[in-house]
Amino acid sequence: MDIESYGALRRTTPHRLTVRRGLDQALRRAFDEAGVPWFDCRHESTGDGTFVLVPAQVPKSPFVEVLSMVLARELRRHNEAHQPEEQIRLRMALHAGEVAYDDQGVTGSAINRTFRLLEAPQLKAALAESPGVLALITSDWFFDEVVRSSTVVDAATFRPVRVAVKETIATGWISLPDHFCAPHPELGIPTPPRQPATVDAHGPVIGQCTLPRDLPVFTGRAKELDILAATVTAEAEKGTLGMAIHVIDGMPGTGKTTFAVHAAYQLAAHFPDGQIFLELHGHSPSQVPVTPADALASLLFLRGVSTLGIPADLDDRARLWREKLTGKKILLLLDDAVDGEQIQPLLPGGAGCLVLITSRHRFESIADAGRVSLQTLPAAEAAAMFDRFTSPEQHEPGAVAELMTLCGNLPLAISLTAGRLRSHPSWTLRQLADDLNHSQNRLKTLRADNRSVAAAFELSYRDLDPDQQRLFRRLSLHPGSHIDAAAAAALDGNDVDATRERLEVLYLNNLLDEPSPGRYRLHDLTQAYSQSLTDPKTDKGAFERLLDYYLETVRAASQFAASPSPRLDLGPRLPMPTRKFDTEGEAIAWLTAERPTIGACINAAAASNRVRRAAELAAALYPFLEQHGYWHDAYRLQRAVLTAAQEAGDLVVEAATRADLGRVLRLLGNYHDAAATLACARDLYLELGNRLGEADVLNEAGRVQQEVSNFIGATAYLDRAHQLYEELHNPLGVAATFAQLARVQYRSCDLEAARTNAERSLDLYRLLGNEPGEMSALLTVGCAQGMSGAYACAVAAFTQALSLSRKLGDRFAEARALNNLGRMHFDCGNYGTADSYYSRAQIIYSQLDYRARVAVTLTNLGRLHHAAGNHRLAFTYMTRAADLFGDDQGWHSENLNNLGSLALEWPDAGDPAELHGRALDLARAVGVRLQVGRALEGLGRSALKAADGARGIEYLRQALALYRELAVPEAAAVRATLDELANM
Structure with a gap:
């Protein structure tokens, strides 16, 4: 999506921020009403718009049937409530295709094509000429596959255009979802290009x-x-x-x-x-x-x-x-x-x-x-081919699409299936689809007379030598959509170089595709044929070898994703991993590329009663998923392993899986379920007598309690975990509990203790060479220093943490470092620099879909714009933050204090005394002492503004006493106000 005239001179930076926020809200509502989970998508700001990458399994019709209409409605609502400089008119492009992943993000020709469609001059002209707010362009593929088959959207409202932008020459289809008049001739929308003339086979030709x-x-x-x-x-x-x-x-x-x-x-x-x-x-x-x-x-x-x-x-x-x-x-x-x-x-x-x-x-x-x-036909073309062979008026709704999927959209399979249907007038499409669904050998069922799809594949298979045939058979045992030579070699039990040569032969014979260099895949029907050839005797052990390969390779790669807390290996490690990684970038690139495949292997292992192997692989992959923001993937995998472990009665696997599931539930902001899951894990570890597992769970449980500002409960858990780690002589665990205790003490304003414990953890992590732990400790050290007014020291600590987070690829830690640097620059009066840091942190938190942390950056931005005099924008940020904080009462109290301070200067924000009063109740309930002091200060200044001098002075004295006890810089402003009042 691209915002029209986003960079226009009439728009100031506050205008543009409002526009971006309005688009984000409109998108979230549109995705919600379209039934497409926003958190399952990858989304990133492009500056003047948004790029959204939707998982392949999500149905595509809602994007033209629901999402575009709802998006237009939400944009109109936004525009009605905002001044012209803050209004939004949007161009949107839809396409689908293969993408590739690396440590920089996503890439691929499909993404390039989508952006080129978005840049089409005809689309810009269509929006400029339209009284509506949205102009939509789809790729030729999206139009044929989705729009034409829609029963909701009229395909006649789309018009084809010839798009020639940079290296791309393609056909696009333009629609105006909220303005259904015919396109203006000046838009340059031509009629579809004429096909070259066809020579009549029965007419005269020369020669x-x-x-x-x-x-x-x-x-x-x-x-x-x-x-x-x-x-x-x-x-x-x-x-x-x-x-x-x-x-x-x-x-x-x-x-x-x-x-x-x-x-x-x-x-x-x-x-x-x-x-x-x-x-x-x-x-x-x-x-x-x-x-x-x-x-x-x-x-x-x-x-x-x-x-x-x-x-x-x-x-x-x-x-x-x-x-x-x-x-x-x-x-x-x-x-x-x-x-x-x-x-x-x-x-x-x-x-x-x-x-x-x-x-x-x-x-x-x-x-x-x-x-x-x-390739095989697109779904719409496959259905059209089947319709031409048969009688479309007799087809049951939805049956053709299902039947084409079972035919793999392969023209031979479609023609044979249509022929069988014509020769059996009493058959229905539903009966034929059911036969194929329940067939033990679908390829042999796809036949007519003496022709079959299986026979067509057999002719290619017979040309292979025995080694190539064996590899082809075993490839179907791989549960993922792609495989590389090393994994194929493990599956086949052979040398990598020899396997690579055999894969090349299969590729050159069109039995494999190579969607990206060195990565291969089987077509649906080719895989079905391969599966029909597998022999339980000769191919025994192939899948186990594949799981062993992935487990040891993930462990080798994960040395660069070390956990700051102790982690248990559920099984023994092989003495020498199959594959080594020389650099961190190489390891992360491999993990990123193989993540979906490893996930498929975990699910397949769990479903086939290989519970221990599934759990080992999930546990080995988890640190990478956590550090790189794949939290929803981690949740789904841990749930699958947990279900299998419970069915198998494996308490060891269940305990370890619940521990990681509790971690990821905390990251997803589901603190209640996280606490319950970790409590079950602790009970299991107690039953098993596993004290290290118990300590690990207690440490994580303390972190959950800290997130909901239950500092007393958090301290109790962490003290017990610390005691167990000391008894077990586990320095990594001791470092982890020091770090967690420091965070609790920092949040409750016990700054000296927080600084001491943070520095202890930092020293231990550095001694152990554990960079993730060092990065986490630096963040806590910086927070304690910043709160006490040592801004230069805090900036140095946060800058080191930022550098480490980027080296490790830890997006969450990077966002935390950026947000904290923003706070330091705000406290020093560097508002422009603070805005930059806050905004970059917000983008990362949004990409991770970490709503509570997005709220933190929003309330910080609100406080920043309040200080800069942008009261309306500040109020907008703070009210948005209030909707996202969830169960964290500590942050709610800080946001209420920010709103109360704003209301003292800008009455439209509400009653300052009421806001500070609510903040005081919440802060006292959860023990956030700094916010107790800010609430008391706010109540005092509200009373002074209401001419209640005695009450105001009393509140300010209470605030000053608390600030002095906490040794925070806020005391100076309160002391100055009291001195001024005393001299009046």
Whole structure:
């Protein structure tokens, strides 16, 4: 999404902040009403807009059926309540596709295309000409797959445009969700481009035509046809077409021959000297591949050379073939080729000819060939193809989509299934879908007469050698969507280099895809075929080897994600991990790329009664998930392992899993469930007699109590944990409890004790070489120093913590350091610098969807803008914070004090005495003594403003006494006020 005129000079920084906040609120409400969980999405600010990455499993129709309409409604509501400089008009682009992850974030051609669509001049013009607030553009894919099949949105309200931005040339579809009038002609929205003229197969053509018939039910492939036709036609019409070669490859059943024949008819007019089709039988069940010599004999015979005139030698035949084509313009379609050696002698030598080659192989030897790789059909095109074969009026709602999914959207499977349906008039789509769903071998069920999808795959499988066949079988045992060579080698029980070579063979035979370098995947039907070949005897132990590989590799990578608290290994470590990592960046990149795959392995292990292995892998992965903000992933994985452990009655696994589940529930702000889960874990550890586990849980339970400002309860838990760690001679645990006690003491304003314990933990962590612990201790040291007024020391501590957090990739700690640096600069009067730090912290907390911490930055921003005189903006920030704090009464009391201080100067914020009174009650209840002092000070200044001098002075004296006891800088302003009153 991109905000129109965000950078306009009429907008000031406060205006832009209001605009960004308004968009964020509108998006959250729109996602909520569309049924798309906002916290499951990855979202980041692009400065003048927002980029949202939605998980693949989320349905896409709500984005055009609900979300766009609700978003437009919320933007209108925002605009009605704000001045023109704070109003929002928005451009939004929708697309779907593969993305890749690294330590910098996400990337991929799909993301580039979405941003290019958003930059389309036609979209900007559409919004400029519209009285509405939202202009939407979808990719061609999104329109075909989602919009066309919608029963809610009228596809006729979308108009196609040709988008040419930077390197991207594509078709986009524009709609104005809140303004349904026809697009203005000046928007430059053309009619859909005309397809090249098709030559009638029965009409006169110059020269021979041996092409098979063009199917009248040919469906889809418009993009591939457009690219091929545009390339060939442009050169042919200019007279600059050399001897052009295009290889059309794809997995078995993708319709390569059908596509090539259809394309040949479309292009036939450019090749008046003939269109020749030659079947090379690379994968025919009852025929061996045609030799180059025999192929040339057939071609020469077609060009009028008598049998006696055809040379015996291969080179002589090739030379005569090229001679016969000199000065000719022919189209040669070579179908089902084996390899480059079979093709090379058949290629024409002169200009003006086109060779189309279909093959299951990806040719590497013909370097100058263009490539058209056919994938399975998009869902909408698959359904349209099925409809053309059958009677759409008889289809049950939703049954076609389900049936196409079961067919893998593979053209061969679709045509065979349609044929079976036509031959059984009494069958229904629902019955056919149920048969496929319950079939033990879906590929063999996808058949008609003597043809089947399984048979098509068998022809490719038989070309593999035994080692390649074994690897292909075992790949289906991998539960993730992608696999690399090292994991495949573990699965196959073989050497990595040899496995890499075998994967390359499978890829070149179109039995595997390679969506990113070195990462492979099986298509749904290819995986089903592979699974049908697995042998429980010969393939036994493959999945266990895979789990062992991932466990030891995760442990090796996690040395760079050390926990600041003790962690238990549930099983023994192998003496030497399969893979080593030389740098932290290399380890984090691997963990980031493999995270979804490892999660799939954990779920699969838990579901197949490999509970201990699932738990070991989840425990090894957890520190990385925690540090890098994948908290929802961690929660789902721990829940799956916990369920399996309870079913298996494994108390050791259940206790360890509940401990990590309690941690992640705290991070997600669900403190009540976190406390209950940790209490269960402690009971289990007591039953098992595991004192280290008990100490670990007590330490985490203390942290939960600290988060809800129950400082007495937190101290009790932490004291007991500290005692256990001391008895167990565990210095890492001792350091962790010192750090946690320091945080409790800092929050309750026992600053000297907080500083002492924080420095103890810092010394221990440095002695142990534990950088995550050192970073955490530095944050606490800085907080204690800052509260006591030692701002320079605090800034130094926070800066060190910030540097460590970025080195470790710990986003949560980075945000904490930024927020605390903002506080220090605010206390020193550096408002611009403070604003920068606060805003950067807010962005990270928002990306982590840590609502309570977002609220912290909001209340800090509110206090900042109050000091800068931006009262309305300050009030907006503080009221937003109040909605997000959840159960944390300590932060609620601070926010109420901030609102009360604002109300003293700006009455629209409310009654200052009432706000400070509520803050006083909350702060006293939870023991946040600094906020007790601020509330007393606020009540005193409110009384003075109401001309109640005696009451005001009493409150201020109480505040001063508490400030002096706490030794905080706030005492100076109160002392000055009392002195001034005494001199009046």
